[in-house]
Amino acid sequence: MDIHEYQARERFRAAGIPVPPGRVVTTPKEAELAAEEYGGTVVIKAQVHSGGRGKAGGVRLAEDAAEARRYTSQILGMDINGFPVEKVLVTPAEDIDTEAYVGVLVDRKAQAATFVVSAEGGVDIEEVARTSPNSIRKLSIDPRYGMLPHQAYWLANFLYDPPKLVSQASKIITQLYDAFVGSGASMAEINPLITTPAGEVKAIDAKMSIDDSELFRRPDVAKMRDTSSEPLSETRAREAGLSYVKLDGDVGCCVNGAGLAMATMDLVKHYGGEPANFLDIGGSSNPDKVVAALEIITSDSNVKVILFNIFGGITRCDDVANGIIEAIKHIDVELPIVIRLTGTNEDLALQILEDAGLSACTSMDEVVEKAVELAGVA
């Protein structure tokens, strides 16, 4: 789960990291008031779950309150990489001497939280890693010991020479690790970490993603979810316990298992169609889940055909077939439905579906070709 910059700033601030004040507003008037209160130049920053905000014009420097109002009215309602801007952050502009990068994420290979720091901040770190790998220092943190003092110092020392800056940065790095672990994050980033002419080290940007598996035990973090930044169908799928990602095509896919669901989407594309979604209904034949899945798929007006691809393993195919029939009774679906079932008791399942007047087969290729064809003529 991604959280907004202003929310990540709160987490950082709570961990002790020096973060300039800021106010989240939803109208130009509020932005003007906030800018008046701070006095001087402020930064107006679009709050969306997307990188590249600056490039898209979603970050502006406003020299006075009137300008803050004007820029806010331009930024609100802007579309940044598909995300509509509904909130902006107003924060006093800082005098900047240097910009560095400090980030931490779970590294798959090291199987640990891993820091990446660079004295070249304010830029795309993946780009820096590619073009000048020597300007990056990396360190994996052993989860059994946590961040050790000399490790934080080693990272900080790569960023700055003056001892006063090193000691501030070292503290910030330790605090970032605390915020990361304490929020159940999968990624946390300060980009840039600045130094000011007065010799202070500060975080003027904040980014954090949360491990979805942590949310059950962190209600304070879970409530930071902004459902306005996702399609309604995805919110409903999550509430129904389904794994769903909306896509742009017209073949609605309902599959058990994530890997098979991806393989099904790929096969739709292979046969010249476009999948409307990724949807994993999980391992059971529970009709309630099938009902929820059908409701979500049919709420997408692009969908022209519904494709079921079910592998019956432990759950037998005949049980799944009965589940589908039961579900269709409860929901009025006008779109054509094609079903593929394979695995244990598949012959019995096909008979059950045919008796109920539904078209079914056991070949994945056959059903996908048929779905693509139906989407084409619909």
Place this chain on the structure above:
Amino acid sequence: MAIFIDSDTKVVVQGITGRDGSFHTREMMAYGTRVVAGVTPGKGSQNFEGPNECTVPIFNGMDEAVSETGANTSVVYVPPAFAAGAILEAAEAGVELIVAITEGVPVLDMARAHAFARDRGVRVLGPNCPGLISPGKSKVGILPGQIVAEGPIGVVSRSGTLTYEAVFQLTTAGLGQTTCVGIGGDPLIGTNFISCLEAFEEDPETAAVVMIGEIGGTDEQEAAAYVKETMSKPVVGFIAGRTAPPGRRMGHAGAIISGSSGTAEEKIRVFEENGISVAIRPADIVGLLQGALA
């Protein structure tokens, strides 16, 4: 022969009295797996009723379960909040293999659990995996026993039902399996593709391997380099997620394209560069294998 588990494997089920644990314990026992103990804190000294009037003793903790029964493998059906704790306990109790089925274990919990298990030389499979099955010998986890058959093919996959799909096609085509291993869809997993390929390479009964990967991470790419450098046996590959959009998690916590890394195109390209034949449709796996074995 088979890899990781065979008919001598003695299994303790952690979370044996839960809904999933009890259901799959009966399935494992019906398949012929030697389930020797169960663990559910607070339910020690009770018995678990298996199929055919077989019973399994339940213990309060892993230490007792292992020392009383000589179990060498554990399977974890414990809910996410307690799963990492169950793995730590199993590693300390001295089993050789821990199969973690649970989905949704916090990643930072797993970072600790993997480090702890590594220190003790314990193999972890998963989490968020379907387990493994050596046809005719033993199954540990949730793979359906009806769809496999004994034979010379090793199967290793990050997925559940997509693995079943491929295995069912193999079985239907008369290509049985030595062992089918589901390594799990999480970002931090204990046993990766390379560990499985090493074991299949050493297993004299395995003649060829099917490797089923998906978007996210670089485990497949590293495995491909290993195949080229070290493996004498043919490997057929499949990668799911060619149509997955970047930055979105596709069901599995680990199935996400970050930036430009971890795409299906990249993995397919690296497979091909390293001599792995790639099936574009799941239905092509059987034909490629038959070609490789001919």
